[in-house]
Amino acid sequence: MPIRTNRGRAAVYRKLWGWPLRSPRHLGVAVFLAALVLTAAGIVVPKLIGAKAAPQVPAGAAAPPGVTSLVPTPSVLTTTSPLPTRLTSTPSPTSSRGVAPxxxxxxxxxxxxxxxxxxxxxxxxxxxxxxxxxxxxxxxxxxxxxxxxxxxxxxxxxxxxxxxxxxxxxxxxxxxxxxxxxxxxxxxxxxxxxxxxxxx
Missing domain, CATH: 3.10.450.540 (Nuclear Transport Factor 2; Chain: A,)
Structure with missing residues (x-):
């Protein structure tokens, strides 16, 4: 049956808060549960906060403003112009054998x-x-x-x-x-x- 009055709710709260103080065994169980909850929160909460604060940025995509991308981008070496080709051929004659000035x-x-x-x-x-x-x-x-x-x-x-x-x-x-x-x-x-x- 649901509790419908403030007095009934207060009685339930007093019963819950007073349970650890009823005996040393209850107090030890309460301390153990509290330590377990705090440890789990210390592990899970930073991961959740870190995942939201630093979203994964695909390689090659620009990072959003205010976020530093941790994904290294490969450096690309480009050449702006081809190397000059050395001419090794001799000049061709302008006239055939026997015809000269x-x-x-x-x-x-x-x-x-x-x-x-x-x-x-x-x-x-x-x-x-x-x-x-x-x-x-x-x-x-x-x-x-x-x-x-x-x-x-x-x-x-x-x-x-x-x-x-x-x-x-x-x-x-x-x-x-x-x-x-x-x-x-x-x-x-x-x-x-x-x-x-x-x-x-």
Whole structure:
């Protein structure tokens, strides 16, 4: 039967609160139950509060304001531009074999005729070659002893090996083999910039 008066409720409350004081055994049971309830509350309550305070944020999603995400995000390395490619190919000839500027072949011929002429001193030999060479190559030829040049005459016409936009590679036949000569176009016209003596 339900309690309908305040006096009846107060009597029930006094009975409940007075139960632990009835005997030492009741007091021990009451203390044990209180300690058990407090321990359970100390374990469960922090977990509930922590779960509500720090919600799980999926990887890759932005954390809500005021919440620090504990999920590490992977670092991504990106390249902004590809590395430059080194060009190793040689320039293609602008004309085929045998077709080269006539002034270039003429300079090679004149240079070759003076190159095989050993009359006079080394300074005179170099002076005859200088008008047909670049200044840089004239300085290199200054160290060459004409006595080491075995060819004594040009034995045939100058032939173009390859022709580029600003240079021509030609071959000159001599009595001591073919000489390969490179001529380049400068502000002063075509000039010899290098040579290599071939085999007889």
């Amino acid at each position: 006539a002034p270039a072949l003429e300079v090679v011929r004149q240079w070759a005729e003076q190159w095989v002429n050993h009359d006079g001193s080394a300074q005179e030999w170099l002076a005859r070659l200088r008008p047909y060479m670049t200044e840089e190559y004239a300085a290199v030829m200054a160290s060459v002893d004409p006595a080491n040049v075995l060819a004594t005459k040009v034995t045939g016409p100058v032939r173009a090996e390859a022709s580029f936009a600003k240079s021509v590679e030609a071959e000159v036949p001599t009595d001591q083999g073919t000489v390969h000569v490179t001529a380049i176009e400068t502000n002063m016209g075509w000039k010899v910039a290098a040579y290599e003596q071939g085999r007889p």
